[in-house]
Amino acid sequence: MKPLFAKGPSLSVRLLAFTVLSAVLMVVDARFDALKPVRSQLGLILTPVYWITDLPLRAWEGISEQFASRSELLAENQKLKAEALLLQRRLQKLATLTEQNVRLRELLNSSALVDDKxxxxxxxxxxxxxxxxxxxxxxxxxxxxxxxxxxxxxxxxxxxxxxxxxxxxxxxxxxxxxxxxxxxxxxxxxxxxxxxxxxxxxxxxxxxxxxxxxxxxxxxxxxxxxxxxxxxxxxxxxxxxxxxxxxxxxxxxxxxxxxxxxxxxxxxxxNDSRSPEERASAAAEAQLRADGKLSEPVAPGPAGSKPAEPVADEQEPQP
Structure with a gap:
């Protein structure tokens, strides 16, 4: 009479057999290309498993992004507004400095106002x-x-x-x-x-x-x-x-x-080689022209002479 439950190999024999089989498969896979189609098919089969195991993590990240702190978003918004305001102020200041630089360079090139050219x-x-x-x-x-x-x-x-x-x-x-x-x-x-x-x-x-x-x-x-x-x-x-x-x-x-x-x-x-009187005359003339009271250059007179009278912009016609 046969026993109801047949007794198979022991657990240690099975472990040894699977170990040897695993080693043989690894050697064959490393040395030969025979198992590449099998590995490709296994990867295709296991792809859904990978996706399912990664699903909880992706779901948690999505929920965390959806429920971000409102206070943090408001603080970041205020910070960005402040930075934008500072950048606008710098831009306005740069425009002002550019115009000021142009005016200063024009003034510096008006060398008659100073002693030296x-x-x-x-x-x-x-x-x-x-x-x-x-x-x-x-x-x-x-x-x-x-x-x-x-x-x-x-x-x-x-x-x-x-x-x-x-x-x-x-x-x-x-x-x-x-x-x-x-x-x-x-x-x-x-x-x-x-x-x-x-x-x-x-x-x-x-x-x-x-x-x-x-x-x-x-x-x-x-x-x-x-x-x-x-x-x-x-x-x-x-x-x-x-x-x-x-x-x-x-x-x-x-x-x-x-x-x-x-x-x-x-x-x-x-270096300016003019006499002090000539320098003073030229400076007075340049100042008058800058004030809009002189329309044409005045020829410098001899040393010690007074500056010429300013020329009017318009003269009345002589009869």
Missing amino acids: VIVGELIGLDPNPFTQRIIIDKGARDGVFVGQPVLDASGLMGQVVEVMPYFSRVLLITDVTHSIPVQINRNGLRAIASGTGNTEYLELRHVAETADIKVGDLLVSSGLGQRFPAGYPVAQIKEVNHDSGQPFLQVRAEPTAMLNRSRYLLLVF
């Missing part, structure tokens, strides 16, 4: 040599630029032209180690020599006597000695004065008033 140049490059302090500007020999010409920005003296090409020039900054400029303290007229250090942040005043009347905050202006730079232009401001009892001279450092690392538009100065 100037033209406006623009910085177009920096000298690649790290051991020099030089810049390149867009004015050259075609514009009348000459070697040794002083260069300023809106805040003070920057340097001088050292090389002139037809359409551009190189300018040596006052902070270059090879550059020195005669200066005087605006407060008391004390003369000194300001030398470059290779650092755009400061200049050094060398051979200043220990007893010299110099203080932190004093303004240094060009003295005009040497006939290279016009007198009276701001150069630097004293930032540090060190007294060393063992040294015969003071250690003085000054910060340039010109924005050497930031200025883009520069002034090239032409």
Whole structure:
């Protein structure tokens, strides 16, 4: 009589058999292409299973997005509105600055209002040599630029032209180690020599006597000695004065008033050889023209003479 339930192989024998079969299948799949169609069919069959198992996660993400916090959305909306307002303000300010820049450049080109003739140049490059302090500007020999010409920005003296090409020039900054400029303290007229250090942040005043009347905050202006730079232009401001009892001279450092690392538009100065009377006459004429009271240029008279009377815009016909 047969038993009702036949006894099969033990569990360990089955595990061993499946293990061997799995190893054989992996070796065959790695070495041969015979199982590629089978693997493709299995992937097609298991695709719905993958989609179903991923369904809860995708559903949870969708629900989370639908029920996002209303306060967070309002806060983000307020932030975006504030940023848009700031950008609009900057745009308006840029438009205002552009118009102001045009007016200032026109004023600077009206050189009759100042003692010296100037033209406006623009910085177009920096000298690649790290051991020099030089810049390149867009004015050259075609514009009348000459070697040794002083260069300023809106805040003070920057340097001088050292090389002139037809359409551009190189300018040596006052902070270059090879550059020195005669200066005087605006407060008391004390003369000194300001030398470059290779650092755009400061200049050094060398051979200043220990007893010299110099203080932190004093303004240094060009003295005009040497006939290279016009007198009276701001150069630097004293930032540090060190007294060393063992040294015969003071250690003085000054910060340039010109924005050497930031200025883009520069002034090239032409020395004015006119007499003070001629300068005053030209300045008065330019002021009258700016006020709309003068229609035609007035020919300069001899030195010491009074400015010519303004010409009326319209004259009555003579009978």
